[in-house]
Amino acid sequence: MNMDTFISNSPEETQALGEACGREAIPGLVVALTGDLGTGKTQWTKGFARGLGITDRVLSPTFALVNVYEGGRLRFFHLDLYRMESREQILAAGLEEYFNPDGVTVVEWAEHWFGAVPAGGPILSVTIEATSETVRKLTYERPGH
């Protein structure tokens, strides 16, 4: 298990961390984002999209469940599982296909997939913790590396 930690002191710094990942993202990558409400998962994702070359505005897909962006280097799926209460509900909503994406996927509230992060392709797990109003600790883990 390969692990890195970063400290962010602003939303812009969190976006910059996401952007660096977006620039390096490989096809099939699934990023599993975990962290409490308002820790910065969507900020990180906005940067990730920019790193892929997407210029569309990235909005949280809390209600839509998934937003799809076609304008970047790879097709980008942005999921938010906040409202999903069981794995069955996730399967019934047809979201499982995005865990093996034809492109790359970022999943907010990935822990709502209930433990087992989908296996198979490359996975980056990002956990964000707020240590103050403006400071965030980000932990990156790459299972199997």
Ligand SMILES: Nc1ncnc2c1ncn2[C@@H]1O[C@H](COP(=O)(O)OP(=O)(O)OP(=O)(O)O)[C@@H](O)[C@H]1O
């Ligand atoms: N260092 C920081 N990194 C990221 N966001 C920060 C930071 N400091 C303050 N913030 C603020 O925290 C909030 C993060 O909001 P964001 O929507 O990205 O959170 P989220 O984790 O996606 O929340 P949700 O669980 O509701 O989806 C923003 O209001 C942002 O301005």
Ligand SMILES: [Mg+2]
């Ligand atoms: Mg969010």
